[in-house]
Amino acid sequence: MxxxxxxxxxxxxxxxxxxxxxxxxxxxxxxxxxxxxPAVSAQDSTILATNNLGLSTQQAKNMQCFLRNSPASYTGAIDGLLGTNSWKAYQRWLQEYWGYTGAIDGIVGPNTIKALQRKLAFNWGYTGAIDGIAGSGTKAAFKRLANDNSVFFPC
Structure with a gap:
């Protein structure tokens, strides 16, 4: 007792x-x-964090629908939260088509942003430097891409 x-x-x-x-x-x-x-270390919480790069929940869902229907093999939830698994799938796609050379780790670092900027410069109005910084121009072009994905890749 x-x-x-x-x-x-x-x-x-x-x-x-x-x-x-x-x-x-x-x-x-x-x-x-x-x-x-602590239940989760500081490093783990960074990895598990979502990073929608300024997208609304619906726009992020549009991106996840695109990833599910692409060769990127995204099998996660269509929840509008671009987390580790969403970004791993996007990194695989960027690696295949837009020169991404970093690790497939789901972390939205400079190499991921540079490959994304190359894609956005191709057809979504991004005119800034390919510098790996997700500034306002990158985010605006990413929103245009996400909105277009709702038309071509509905869930």
Whole structure:
């Protein structure tokens, strides 16, 4: 019974500390609380984050529909969240057709943006530098591409 009480007190203290502290508890009590490990590391949260590059949810869904119907082999949800799996599929497509040479890792880095800019410069009005920076011109052209995809690649 004593061990159960100690466990309950320890968990309660950990929850209280994580929530901003316990009223009236001293530093000695806080020091005895077990360490709380984060469920996801900072690196994992970066990888799992979505990056719609300024697209609305519907425009991102348009891109996912395109990826599902392309040789990129996207099999994920059509949820309007361009996450790791969406970008991996897009990187495969960019590798095949637009000179992407980076890792297929789902991270929207400079190499992914450069390949995207080459595509956008071809037919979607991007006139900026192929510099790997997703500025306003890149985002505007990406929106035009996403809107066009709703016509040619409906889900």
């Amino acid at each position: 004593r061990a159960l009480t100690r466990t309950i007190v320890g968990v309660t203290a950990a929850v209280g500390i994580a929530a901003g502290g316990l009223a009236g508890s001293g530093a000695a009590f806080a020091d005895s609380a077990p360490a709380v490990k």
